[in-house]
Amino acid sequence: MKNIAIEACHISKSFGNIAALDDISFSIQKGDVFGLLGPNGAGKTTAVRLLNGLIKPTEIETISILGLDLQKNIQDIRQRVGVLTDTNLYERLSAIDNLLIFGMLYGLSHKESSQRAEHLLEQFELSDRASSKVETFSKGMKQKLSIARALISDPEIVYLDEPTAGLDPEASHELLQYIIKVSSDSSKTFFITSHRLEEMESICDTVAILDRGRIKAFGSPHDLVNQVFKDHWVTVTLGNGTRLNISLLKLELSFVQDIEQSNNEVKIKVDDRASIPKLIRYLGKLDTDIYSIAEDVPNLQDAYLAIVKEK
């Protein structure tokens, strides 16, 4: 229990007759980087707002944050948490003022706030623009500043709701490097939502896939992929016009379960990952032109698409 940062049991939230969240439960370890992944409208922002007591659930068993009951200790919890959702900075104020305001709202003294703000601006390479008005910033710079703002009070839990939304690939890649940098601080728990899977796989220790208000899968990206893809496939690329003798292969190798041949590519399904070396040895002895043999390694995105597509 002591090591759990966020725990939610049986939470539902409806807006009129739209069920934004439908009976979700999960728990997140302290120090983890957790990714809540799902398409637009899945309920990610609703989850962040619920976990921070900004909106009330329609049904609830418990939400406990850092071991405290959310409803009873909302003030204490807010003190220990930093949040970035799809909100704007104060455009007419300077970058440093934006950070100072939040530092002081978290109860830091003016001096402490300034020190933290300067440190964060440096970390996010915004120091030279510290006193420029935010309205002069690019979208990527604003997003960096928003993350810095969520970190101003040195919180134990940091929520980042779609931090890369609306950024071009380059800015998005850059921002991700900063997120990796700050989230490697293992004393903080990160709760990041995204619909960009390729970005999240390398950052997250644990992910949940949320679709139409329901959690469809939960676990480490690796476990999750294994949950979805239980079969092992190997792809063999052949020289032009070359074919494999499929029936012979099936006959001689008992561990081969299925074969799909198309043009110069053959996909072979084996019973166990341990059978792959045996398959490769066998193929190596053949008199056929083989250009490559590769294990099909599905990634988080494949798993996500498979989960989100199924009804």
Add this chain to the structure above:
Amino acid sequence: MNWQRVFTITRKDIKEVASTGQIIAPMVIIPLVLIGIIPAIAIVSLRFSETGTISLLKAIEKLPPTLMQQLAGYTGNQKAIYFITVYILASFFLIIPIMVSTLISANSFAGEKERKTLEGILYTPITDLELITGKVLASFIPAMAISLLSFFVYSVVVNALAYPVFMTIYFPTFNWWILMLWLVPTVSFLVISLVVLISAKVRGYQEANSIAGAIVLPIVLVTIGQVTGVMYLSAKIILLTGLLFLVADALLLRFITKSFHRDRLIVYIR
């Protein structure tokens, strides 16, 4: 109540307002016209126009006898100027803070909702009461500052222009001190709280402004009607009126805090 959080909100709001000319311009120009130009024209024309003074005196004679008693020792010209500067123009000093504060407080929550900046604040440990108080003060402080500055300028203008008539400094009278230091703050606070309440309920600045106008305008008209009357009442009654406003302020602030719901402040954009 954590005052650091309250004043952080107040300072931020004032800084934001100060960075927009749109609001600053009317806040400077209107008081300047009301307390500089209009009284100057009134005093100068009464000094040099006999017919104006005579017709004004005729009008004063129809007013309650208490007023006549207060004007008893003065000459005709003095009576006319005194009547205009001490009684009639007093209403300007309620119009100024009400106008200034409405301009700012309509922007308060509604402006933040419109620019999608409020949600970030709602995640911090600030309490509802601290947030509301911070927002109210962000209108109250500039409104009072402009009022007191206007009061000072008005006193100088009135005494300087009317000096040849009175040959003494007759302004401000005792009741004016009570007006400025007691009635103006309590009335302004009430108006601001009302507008902040509206601002928290509506979607955007324009909407807040027009609803605020619909509520504030009648209040302004009623005050203009009443202030002249109040000014020649006894100091005790003015003090008591202010006390009533103070009670109303407290009740309204309590109501706002009770009826405040963070979830309704989040803008939902499809």
